[in-house]
Amino acid sequence: MGRIVGSHKTKVRMDDGNIYVRRVTKVLCGNGKFRHPVDYYDATPGAVKVSPKELEQLSIPVYKKLL
């Protein structure tokens, strides 16, 4: 909801060496106030092989593996 007016990114290196980006987005709401939602994503450069554990974490529980 609202209109994105800007975002700010900070790189965070975790203890295991993985790099994450912390993104704070500035959103202008209809009432004139601002929201600052935060999300994180993995920013490890290059191709990353998805491990079985990560695959399990990513998957939606009710969906069946078809292949």
Place this chain on the structure above:
Amino acid sequence: MESMFEGYPFTFVMNDKDDTDDLLLYTMQYRFKSSKSHHTYIVRVEKYPQHVYCLKFFDKANINSKDKYSLKTNTFEPRKILYTMYHIFLEVLKKDNKASLFFIGAEDDRDELGETTRRYRLYRKFVSSIISNKMFEHFRINELSLYILINKNSDIKPDILVNKIVEEVTKAYNA
């Protein structure tokens, strides 16, 4: 009762040859119509060397737009469309059992260019939910919003093939 895993029925349209890309061998074009929104979608499966395929789709209404892969349809039926994509990929796998697949989540008006787009996050979640790592090795490249499924029957080592795909996609991004 209709199964959750069913997609829309699709038809093969044609094999399309294009000289604009040196690596592109040909494109298989499919189409399907949504019985919910009555929108028709065009699916393009591009074949590259080493049994590598790229899956793309867009709403037929946006066919002439240069942003056809980024535009939102607001039909609220992504699951059924994505299952249709899955069944189209199975069709490709029937023809070529060494097929590896890659796709890019195009950015929409809320995304920044290329990086972990909303579409990419949705596709990644869907693919990791329905495709296990028995037949395919999964690779993700968040900075390009690129997801690669390497077939374990492939003649080339997965790491080499992945690097090759990433190199070519990066080139295409910078072109």
